[in-house]
Amino acid sequence: MRILLSMPPRFHVPGLVPDDPLIDLPGEEAHHLHKVLRLGAGAAVRVFDGRGGEWDAEVVESGSRAVRVRRGAMVAAAPEAGVAITLAVALLKGDKLDEVVRDAVMLGVHAIRPFTSAHTEARGAARARSGRGRWARIALASTKQCGRAVLPVVHEVAPLASILAAPEGQGILLAEPAHAARRLADLGAAPPPSAATLMVGPEGGWHPGEVADAMRQGWTILTLGPRTLRADAAPIVALTAVMAVWGEL
């Protein structure tokens, strides 16, 4: 885990053309370089394509109409996790999901799938329409800050059933110990999967039928010990816990 930010500022350029040394930064990234960070010609930066490629670069032009950098040598970005973990997370009250997106990206999540379930707050669902664009921006900002060169996707809000029916990789649902759940150590005893979907419920908890549905569809029901966690802390705690026993930290 790095806490100090010692790397040069990083900019996301999704449409990087191979072998073209001169790169025009897209709108928001140009704004960030020129207006927010106020970098001028000669400044050392990095560009990454969001799919794992990252390069040193030098600013050659910084203005309100165009920001252009010259790409240098390829560099090693922060390595990706070995298990591609999709975090399926229930809509939470207020802007609580913003922090979850930010920290999950920094931990190394592969993708984020917000969902609605029986006990999801109606207000949360109503806010979700405006959420996806904001979560995508937060995911990008976090990716830039944490040193990853892969940009995790934040998917459209979906109903629980559609995620239960088709998890990416091993489906793991976090539940209370009352359900016949497996402990974290059981999860760690098996070899890590290549991909997993980790699902964390809303403030209101699961409807019992939802957990039964998940079990019927082959999901692993996981519990994380005897103490009660806040719903908005649970996603990051659960993600950290499975990454820890899978040797990702």
Added chain:
Amino acid sequence: MRILLSMPPRFHVPGLVPDDPLIDLPGEEAHHLHKVLRLGAGAAVRVFDGRGGEWDAEVVESGSRAVRVRRGAMVAAAPEAGVAITLAVALLKGDKLDEVVRDAVMLGVHAIRPFTSAHTEARGAARARSGRGRWARIALASTKQCGRAVLPVVHEVAPLASILAAPEGQGILLAEPAHAARRLADLGAAPPPSAATLMVGPEGGWHPGEVADAMRQGWTILTLGPRTLRADAAPIVALTAVMAVWGEL
């Protein structure tokens, strides 16, 4: 991990007299029962002593001058962690430490030691005087919510050196991979200690001399993988990670 709150409201009575069935709740707890939750005579509650004892109880009087309950059978509180972990955490900007205290208590921390170090924000240090009372209240509220009957202590803000000199149990300092640090798997490979102090630094990171001091004094330097975390997410991520490899989750 429980997310639903299915237990009756819980009240902290530090001075419980053995064998006395009638208990007067102290000031703030009485206020919470009578004014906030508006419980009346006959309501089912629980009382706990903050040292591990918990009992069913029934409200017999609920008024602005006195709140009295009748203690019933002893009940099993949420079990405590096997490793008594003290979280030593640098002062953070704004009220970021409030959330750390709340979630650390819910995860099952034994005690919290806020500290100042070379790169601690001066404003954080100035706010710390008012902080301790607030953090103690947050710790109590979290203890009541998460089902623990042991109330973790939030210590006075101390300088880093005093904690480095005398950790409770095994000293573990979270640092960047640049330091010759051990990985989480190394920590998990050894038998868990009976007690540990887990130390997490400020936004500004460690002064190199601080990490050197810790190493000289026998601390384990731990790193949590290659991606950068926000300083205010790092304490809970680190706490979860060590609890995961020590089999506490």
